Structure formats: structure tokens, C-alpha cells
Amino acid sequence: MTEYERSRTMSVEPEQVFDQVADIGRMGDWLPEALHVHAEELPAVTVHEDRSDEDTSALLRARREQMRLEWGTRDQGAYTGWLQVAGIGGGASEVTVHLSFFDGSHDPGEKAVGDALDTSLRRLEEQVRPRDDAG
Template structure:
């Protein structure tokens, strides 16, 4: 198993950050550009990858009471991940994204995964900033 994890502090309340991250209508705004999530029969979703042109059957659960999202491939369980939002004090939040690749042959290059995680967290931060600015 190969695992990756990245965290970022955002200047917004955890509830607002989680709501933005878990909004399926806006999830493509912070995921890697090549991935697109379509809701099927919750918690089932389909993830389309522009790079491969393939659709992947997946599961996505948002646990609002825990401010946690969990996902993974549906049929073979070769990939899982989670996002956790926690309060960081003074109205800020800590967002952590964790990915696990369970079959060695399907692991993308470390640099590509780390770059995608950093870019996704930056995009989520921008989406949250825009939402806070609109509310203010």
C-alpha cells in the first residue's frame, strides 16, 4: 500500500470549509482538473478521468457530523481516500486529504500525486475565499 497526505490551514470556519468541500454540485471546482464526479445512487458516484477517458465506479460519503468525506473505488477497492476538516482556532480550519493506493501497480508517480494534492487544496482554499467574500 502507498499513502499520501497533505494539509492546509484555511482562514474560515470548519463548517463552511466542509460544506464547500462536500458540495457535489461544486466538487469539480477543487478536485484535480481532469477528474469529474457525477452522482449516481448515493453513496455511488461515477468519476470520469479526462486523461484516460475512462469512467470509474466509486463511492463517496460525506459525514457532516464528523466533517469528514471518504471515497474509494467501488468494484476492486484499489484506491481510497478521505478529507477531514478540523477547527484550528481563531475561526480557522485545518483541511487534511489522505490517499491510499492499495495495489502497487496502480500508483501514480509520487510527484504527480503530491502536486495534485497541493493544487486541489489551493483550489479549495480559493473556493472558500470566494464564498467568504460573497457572504461578507
């Protein structure tokens, strides 16, 4: 098993961050651009990966009371992950994403996963960051 984890501090209330990550219709705004989540009958979803042009059956659960999103492959059990939002005071949050690959053939490698996690967290921060409308 191979595991990866990244965290990022965001100057946004944790509830606002969680509302963004738990909205399936807006996941494409922050997930790696090559991944597309399509809701079925929740918690069942299909994840399409552009790189392999494959659809994977997965499960996705949003646990609002824990401010946690959990997911994993449905059939083969090759991959799981979670995203945790924690309030750190002063209107700020820490967001941690953790991925576990149980099947090496599904693991794209440390650099690819690290880059994807860093990019996703940056894109998420861009989505939730307050906009300065004054210009």
C-alpha cells in the first residue's frame, strides 16, 4: 500500500470550504482536471479519468458533522481517500487530503500524485477565497 497526504491552510471558514468540496456539481472546479465525478444514486458515483479514458465505479460520502469527505473504488478496492476540513481559528481552515493505493497498478507515482494534490488544494483555495470586488 502506498499513501500520500497534503495539507493547505486557507483563510476561509471551514463550513464554507466543506460546502464547496461536498458539492458534487462543483467538484470539477477543484479536482484534478483529468478527473470527472458523475453522481448516480449516492453514495454511488462514477469517476472518469481522461488519462486512461476509463470509468471507475466509486463511493463518495460527505460527513458534514465531521467536515469530512471519503471516497474509494467500489468493485476492486484499489484506492481510497479522504479530505478533512478543520477550523483553526480566526476564520481560517486547514484542509488535508489523504490518498491510499492498495494496488500498485492504480498508483500514478509520487510526483504525479503530489502535483495533483497540490494543484487541487490550490484550485480549491481559489474557489473559496473571498473575492475583492473593489478591484
